[in-house]
Amino acid sequence: MTQLDERPAVAATDPATDPATDTATDPAGAWLAAFEDALAARDVDRAAGLFAATSFWRDLIAFTWNITTVEDPDGVAALLADTLDQVDPRGFHLTEPATTEDGVTTAWFAFETAVGRGRGLARLVEEDGPKAWTFLTTLHELKGHEEPRGTRRPMGAEHGATKERVTWAERRAAEDEALGVTAQPYVLVVGGGQGGIALGARLRQLGVPALVIDKHPRPGDQWRNRYKSLCLHDPVWYDHLPYLKFPDNWPVFAPKDKVGDWLEFYTRVMEVPYWSSTIATGASYDEATGRWSVQVEREGLPLVLEPTHLVMATGMSGKPNVPDLPGQDVFRGEQHHSSQHPGPDAYAGKRVVVIGSNNSAFDICGALWETGADVTMVQRSSTHIVKSDTLMDIGLGDLYSERALAAGVTTEKADLIFASLPYRIMHEFQIPLYDRMRERDQEFYDRLEAAGFDLDWGDDGSGLFLKYLRRGSGYYIDVGAAELVADGEVKLAKGQVDRLTEDAVVLADGSVLPADLVVYATGYGSMNGWAADLISQEVADKVGKVWGLGSDTTKDPGPWEGEQRNMWKPTQQENLWFHGGNLHQSRHYSLYLALQLKARHAGIPTPVRGLQEVHHLA
Amino acid sequence: MTQLDERPAVAATDPATDPATDTATDPAGAWLAAFEDALAARDVDRAAGLFAATSFWRDLIAFTWNITTVEDPDGVAALLADTLDQVDPRGFHLTEPATTEDGVTTAWFAFETAVGRGRGLARLVEEDGPKAWTFLTTLHELKGHEEPRGTRRPMGAEHGATKERVTWAERRAAEDEALGVTAQPYVLVVGGGQGGIALGARLRQLGVPALVIDKHPRPGDQWRNRYKSLCLHDPVWYDHLPYLKFPDNWPVFAPKDKVGDWLEFYTRVMEVPYWSSTIATGASYDEATGRWSVQVEREGLPLVLEPTHLVMATGMSGKPNVPDLPGQDVFRGEQHHSSQHPGPDAYAGKRVVVIGSNNSAFDICGALWETGADVTMVQRSSTHIVKSDTLMDIGLGDLYSERALAAGVTTEKADLIFASLPYRIMHEFQIPLYDRMRERDQEFYDRLEAAGFDLDWGDDGSGLFLKYLRRGSGYYIDVGAAELVADGEVKLAKGQVDRLTEDAVVLADGSVLPADLVVYATGYGSMNGWAADLISQEVADKVGKVWGLGSDTTKDPGPWEGEQRNMWKPTQQENLWFHGGNLHQSRHYSLYLALQLKARHAGIPTPVRGLQEVHHLA
Secondary structure, eight states, X not given: OHHHHHSOGGGGGOTTSOGGXXXXXOHHHXXXXXXXXXXXXXXXXXXXXXXXXXXXXXXXXXXXXXXXXEEHHHHHHHHHHHHHHHHOOEEEEESSOOEEETTEEEEEEEXXXXXXXXXXEEEEEESSSEEEEXXXXXXXXXXXXXXXOGGGOOOBSOOXXXXXXXXXXXXXXXXXXXXXXXXXXXXXXXXXXXHHHHXXXXXXXXXXXXXXXXXXXXXXXHHHTSOTTOBOSSOGGGTOOSSSOOOTTSOSBOBHHHHHHHHHHHHHHXXXXXXXXXXXXXXXXXXXXXXXXXXXXXXXXXXXXXXXXXXEOSOTXXXXXXXXXXXXXXXXXXXXXXXXXXXXXXXXXXXXXXXXXXXXXXXXXXXXXXXXXEEEEEEOSOBEEEEHHHIIIIIITTTSSHHHHHTTOOHHHHHHXXXXXXXXXXXXXXXXXXXXXXXXXXXXXXXXXXXXXXXXXXXXXXXXXXXXHHTSOSEEEESSHHHHHHHTSSEEEESOEEEEOSSEEEETXXXXXEOSEEEEOOOBOOTHHHHHHHTOHHHHHHHOOOSOOOOSBTTBOSSOOSSOTTBSXXXXXXXXXXXXXXXXXXXXXXXXXXXXXXXXXXXXXXXXXXXXXXXXXX | OHHHHXXXXXGGGOTTSOGGGOGGGOHHHHHHHHHHHHHHTTOHHHHHTTEEEEEEEEEESXXXXXXXEEEHHHHHHHHHHHHHHHHOOEEEEESSOOEEETTEEEEEEEEEOSSEEEEEEEEEEESSSEEEEEEEEEEEEETTOOOSOGGGOOOBSOOSOOTTOOOHHHHHHHXXXXXXXXXXXXXXXXXXXXXHHHHHHHHHHHTOXXXXXXXXXXXXHHHHTSOTTOBOSSOGGGTOOSSSOOOTTSOSBOBHHHHHHHHHHHHHHTTOOEESSEEEEEEEEETTTTEEEEEEEETTEEEEXXXXXXXXXXXXXOSBOOOOOTTTTTOOSEEEEGGGOOOSGGGTTOEEEEEOOSHHHHHHHHHHHHHXXXXXXXXXXXXXXXXXXXXXXXXXXXXXXXXXXXXXXXXXXXXXXXXXXXXXXXXXXXXXXXXXXXXXXXXXXXXXXXXXXXXXXXXXXXOHHHHHHHTSOSEEEESSHXXXXXXXXXEEEESOEEEEOSSXXXXXXXXXXXXXXXXXXXXXXXXXXXXXXXXXXXXXHHHOOOSOOOOSBXXXXXXXXXXXXXXSSOOSSXXXXXXXXXXXXXXXXXXXXXXXXXXXXXXXXXXXSSOOOOOOOO
16 A cells, blocks of 8 residues: 555556556456466366457467467367366466557567467457457466576586586487487477478577488578579568577578578577488387487488477478379380479570479479570469569568568567457458558559459469468569569460370370470479378378368368468377478477477476367368 | 647656656756757867766777777877767767666667767766766767668578579679689688687678688687687687677686687578688788788698788787796707697696796696696796686676676667776776685685685776787686696796796796706787788887786886777788787677678778877787
8 A cells, every 4th residue: 555655646647557467447457367277276268258358369379389379269268168277378468568550559578388488479359349350369388397598508518627627529429329229309390391300499598308301412402402592581680590580681682592501500509309311211100109200311321210200391382293194104205393494504505395383383394494595384284473562562561571570570479469350350451451462563564464464363362472372383583573474575375285295295185385394393292291101101191181271262162270281280090290381380380399398398288178170081 | 839838747757658758857868968959059168068077988999990099088188079970979878777876877879870870878977067978979880881681681581583583592602713813802700719709700791802811720719729618718709709609508718619619500590701721921001092901821722812911910910929047958848838739648647847937837736736747837926716616706797697688688788888998097997806805715815825825906906808909918717727836736936037947947046947848938919920920020110019907017117108009900001900808809899800801892081080109019
């Protein structure tokens, strides 16, 4: 009371007062307090009543040990009924003043569970008092297993004098020598691109014994080995890895070799246990021991690893799709899938037919044209195209840009904002953005269509990012090659391929495209194909399709799943995980995958709510 | 007027109003405005009258194209009289609210000159109105030559399609091939440790053609090749390189091999032009052409480079001092300078006499003892010892720590605060800190003295940092080995060395110390010895002593110089520069050295005020 009495009367309405401590006058703070009250009372219905009639709670492993979204008060009630006693959530508080715009109050908050600490983002609307419209909860760290960073960073030097001193270099060398021989990794990550490396760095930080293996001679070769003009199609602010951001002189769209160098040194300085020149040739899971047996060849020498967990991080594109066409056996030229394309250098002056009209097709056509090849693109179905700078400005600029940084939207905040948009309604947010993009570049699109190119904007006009989430294909982020098609510099042919002859591709309409090289830029299958190859078709079928939302749009059949299938979360195959995606996803979701693995390694109970059912095999 | 009328009356006294725009009611803002007025009127005396009777203006190349400190209103007037018309300073404004504590108002400000933009820090005291007591001006960037960072970062990808495409990797390869052959570096940096690398990164950013050469096979070998238990003695917050900070999981005191890996990584990702396995064997300056001719051997192959500027970055420790002792020719064991010490591994069970009692001596004694050698330290004069954690906490904690970061003191701000403390009075700030350290660790010092060890705290009790600035020697940052001396685990002998015999070191008092190995941990000469070796004794003498302040204390003879001799600023030898120091200095002062070189490369006039006179040869 004394403190209250001494407090100046003005304080209660002074906007300079820290609102985090002033829930009484703040609708967001009041909402959080009411939510916590209901949770503490284990009153599931009261808590669910704080959600709007149409509402979305996305949980990243904080309540469900799963990546899952529930909808509406009923879904909230069901989630809480299943999890509340175990999770014991508490300590909800705003971490910065809530803001209100267009009737939506945005509130950043933190909370605790029985085993960890979480961060969240709520959007409240007025519906007989403030109600949660979107609600994101994420687990951020496990109690007692906080990462050694900042004030908890290691000392490094061991001060004092001891005759048993082991230096950092000696310890690292001993660890390298033992790994996979006398010490089994708890987690084996197959694939050491940005996904495997980011996860490896997080597991290292969390003290989970892990090993990342990759077929290439050096980390970063996944990028170095691709065609020479390749640059990242996403801008730098979207692409940071965990812990160590690109410096502020880093290019907006980094060239592939520079990305390769960064990945190589990131692996080194983050001390990621990484075996290069290593392939996994087979794997099987022993239900009795709960461990995998994985056959690998390290620099040609066979070895068996016995990890508890197996993470497939072999690339979100999955296995190459090569169409089965009559005449492929008689064609005398060269033919290969886009993923095997060595780059343009050998094809100056050659006639090249590229089958497909998405990212890879455009990139390859552009590079071949630059080298002086005679290039024809075969468009079999419509393509969504956005210009890179327009996408960067309109599509990402509010979250990932210098502008966003200047407005206080750090990469970490942007990731959570991004994660807080429910997949169910994401298209509603996206459609207006893509309408703006189309308007801005109308002249460009008119020219492409005049050249005969078939454009689309996704089944519902929601554009690139949803195409990416739903099917991972069907688009091109234009960095210049679209102009070549619009200009006729790269020739355009349309329709299905009927057959190959000795020296040409023949389309269904009978047109004959003479070719020295045929490139099948025909996409990839589901990532569960990697599991089929490495483990068995049985396990792949048990796990089902990987990627996609169940949006019931082209190449993403329903039913609605609510989340990306099988990504970064438990699958129907015990101790088998999938990790991948672009640099943004590799950065952000590796946190939740790493925490799930850490919890299991530490023996923390991880009851999974809502393990995904399998609706499609691949 | 309209704007003023519309402004609410409360604004003028509202503390929430941006104080940067409200100079009228803010003594710091008012002082800056008065200073700018006087400068604009070219009224040197009025400007000088704004400085306290005892005052210090330190300028880092913004006014003087030199690193220099002037004192008191007379010194200020003289500086301004020489520079005002050329520099045309203006636009002084606070960059954050000034703060007042104990009668001293601290004000961060920015300003412009005719050619660049500057940052500064003033401390004002009341002396018939606010007067500047300390005043720091630093040049931060050159107009028209701003670094490509943040919003100005390069695009990376060159969007569009062109048959003349040259990729990043191709351009880098072409550049590497041409450098030193068809394209001469404008700046040659001899020595590729942290100093050379940091400078190389800055020059790269500024677009100055440069080349860093180093004798080791890989960047970072400067650290890797040292004794195995070596860790940084300064904490991580003090040690960041420019542009790319250590991640927040980096150890407080990084092990040498980890530092080596970081430097190698940094060199690559910052694209520092760097030749490993390269030594410079001779150099001469042609006054007529204004260029150096430098003989180098790159991987054994001789080559002549013709840079305009030559930077010696071969290490702040200069050339090894090895005492000339009778009997060195008859001693049958091994003897070497500390800088040649290979580490302890070969000396288990051997009798080792280490002559000297500073950092290297303690580090080497500790590592030898850990390996099982029989070690005797010979103390010839008193040593200043502080415990590492005490130094980190009391000595650096306000500027370089998690605590400082949490208080908003970024590395960049800390560097400017550090730079703003005038060397003339720095001891006054330091003495109380070291008094606290002594008090905190009194029991430790008592035990050392009881063991016979001679301690000191600098001639004036100002401790380690001033010993470092004045003489670069005479201290040990204790990471554990001092306890070995206190305990008698490392034996202590005292006095001068009289001679060596076949198998022992004999001291002046006749004591005989049997030895299989003698390590001369006897320090280093002035860095100008590097210039004598590479160029000529004549040029070395022309340049004079490098390092030290002229403090008239032990090993730092007067007269008072006001700044560290010859470091990061023009010397008496045209186009010859010295760069070095710890990681902090390598980071911060490389900015000013790089801007000086950039201005010369860009043809911006750089009239140097107060080129240092030579008072001592070495």
